[in-house]
Amino acid sequence: MGETIFAKIIRKEIPADIVFENEKVLAFKDIKPQAPVHVLIIPKDTGIPTVSDLSSSKHSELLGAMIDAANQIAKDFGVSEKGFRLVMNCGADAGQEVYHLHMHLFGGRKMNWPPG
Numbered sequence: 001m002g003e004t005i006f007a008k009i010i011r012k013e014i015p016a017d018i019v020f021e022n023e024k025v026l027a028f029k030d031i032k033p034q035a036p037v038h039v040l041i042i043p044k045d046t047g048i049p050t051v052s053d054l055s056s057s058k059h060s061e062l063l064g065a066m067i068d069a070a071n072q073i074a075k076d077f078g079v080s081e082k083g084f085r086l087v088m089n090c091g092a093d094a095g096q097e098v099y100h101l102h103m104h105l106f107g108g109r110k111m112n113w114p115p116g
């Protein structure tokens, strides 16, 4: 599978509103926000297209780093107390559009359940 737009964002070749960064993880605002807070949390490793490519033996540290980032971002945006939602779309039926692993963080409004 070819390179995605997220690889260009990681290399800072195209602009993004970056809200968190460390050696493993980058997070930036979604270009089409679906909630007052909508942030994408991605690994800097460009070799993981989707959740199906993850395993605990190889990726437990990365997954921990993504969750740590999510908790930090939720605090920074003031949604930690009221609540927020993390979503990882995996594959076509889930509506995954970008095949670079990512976690959506939604917050700032009441979420519906079940999701659409």
Ligand code: 5GP
Pocket (backbone or CB within 6 Å): 005, 016, 017, 028, 029, 030, 031, 032, 033, 040, 088, 089, 095, 096, 097, 098, 099
């Ligand atoms: P998916 O449907 O794959 O789970 O989510 C991909 C998300 O990436 C979508 O919510 C979409 O709006 C967002 N997105 C796609 N291209 C860009 C971009 O160039 N910049 C930013 N900030 N978000 C993007």
